[in-house]
Amino acid sequence: MLGALESLDGTRLKNLSSNxxxxxxxxxxxxxxxxxxSWIFLDWxxxxxxYWQYLPLLLQILAxxxxxxVMVVASWFIGRHRNTVTKLAAYECGxxxxxxxxxxxxVRFYMVAMLFILFDVEAVFMMPWxxxxxxxxxxxxSRLFGFWEMVVYLGFVAVGLxxxxxxxxxxxxxxxxxx
Numbered sequence: 001m002l003g004a005l006e007s008l009d010g011t012r013l014k015n016l017s018s019n020x021x022x023x024x025x026x027x028x029x030x031x032x033x034x035x036x037x038s039w040i041f042l043d044w045x046x047x048x049x050x051y052w053q054y055l056p057l058l059l060q061i062l063a064x065x066x067x068x069x070v071m072v073v074a075s076w077f078i079g080r081h082r083n084t085v086t087k088l089a090a091y092e093c094g095x096x097x098x099x100x101x102x103x104x105x106x107v108r109f110y111m112v113a114m115l116f117i118l119f120d121v122e123a124v125f126m127m128p129w130x131x132x133x134x135x136x137x138x139x140x141x142s143r144l145f146g147f148w149e150m151v152v153y154l155g156f157v158a159v160g161l162x163x164x165x166x167x168x169x170x171x172x173x174x175x176x177x178x179x
């Protein structure tokens with residue numbers, strides 16, 4: 001039995017029953033050093049096909065999908081199905097829906113949304129600068145480098161804001177589009 005475990009090709013390992021294998025494994029563990037035992041175990045583990053390592057993952061995915069399917073099917077069979085006019089109507093925050101939902105919106109709405117994102121990102125850039133402002137002279141070697149860096153940044157933002165105001169994007173009274 002010990003000779004079967006010592007073979008490196010694993011042909012005799014496949015012929016052992018689980019009881020014989022455990023007895024041989026105990027005899028081997030008692031007779032050889034740990035290094036030799038680990039090499040023999042690694043050789044035995046190498047005989048297992050690589051894709052079998054994914055079997056637990058596959059079982060978990062199947063269990064998740066199966067559980068979801070069982071819940072949906074069970075609710076279908078157990079639940080009541082009363083399709084009334086009220087249930088089939090579109091819900092608009094308690095207001096009765098009127099007209100087509102595909103109405104046109106002014107481009108100005110999208111421009112304001114993009115401006116909000118722009119100035120929100122500006123605040124995101126200013127917060128870390130404000131946190132490390134007192135440490136910037138030690139980090140950069142210049143006393144006013146951090147100050148002038150933010151002045152240039154705010155200058156770019158001010159130029160952008162001036163351009164937006166001059167174009168009239170924020171002037172809602174000039175909007176002629178249907179809402």
